[in-house]
Amino acid sequence: MTDAADATPWVPDSRDLGDLESAAHECRGCELWEPATQVVFGSGGTSAAVVLVGEQPGDQEDRQGAPFVGPAGRVLDEALAEAGIDRSAAYLTNAVKHFRFTARGKRRIHQKPDVRHVTACHPWLGAELEAVGPRVVVALGATAARAVLGRTAKIGELRGQVLEEPDRPVVVTTHPSAVLRLRGRDGYDEAFAGLVADLRLAAPYA
């Protein structure tokens, strides 16, 4: 694989989400498609006011073909409910559309995507945002923030505010997986409350 990873040749001109998703199944824009089970395209309201962007599908998402259907998705569901955002009315997607992992025996361990994967996959995210046309975008974690803002992003510096970006307002927050990792430990309640507080900033746009 060369460094010239780019989804562009597979992205159709259509801004119909069904057309985009069908085309994404054929994407070979980077090498991540090959070991993955399937592409995990965004899903939700086709003209949703809120788009939530994660990092990449996890193990469950890869098997089921839908974003945020595993354990991190349940944390996100709880946080969205507390923040007063209706998940079924939102559109959920990821910065990278294929699951990246390393195999350990039968287990598949999540591996963070590289910047080149985020860059290669960005045309899909751009097309989704054009298709949906949300009033606000919520970036969950540093990878999503990078993809949405187009620059390196530190969550600690950017969270807790609505960023007035050129295309539309953006809220940056922690990734629900980071909250999940604290479950049963000191700091969970605080981390969860922080996620909810950031999501509440997006709720008025919903």
Ligand code: URA
């Ligand atoms: N984590 C993500 O970033 N996205 C998903 O879809 C699931 C887990």
Ligand code: SF4
């Ligand atoms: Fe294409 Fe993105 Fe999958 Fe890479 S991760 S093959 S760019 S859809």
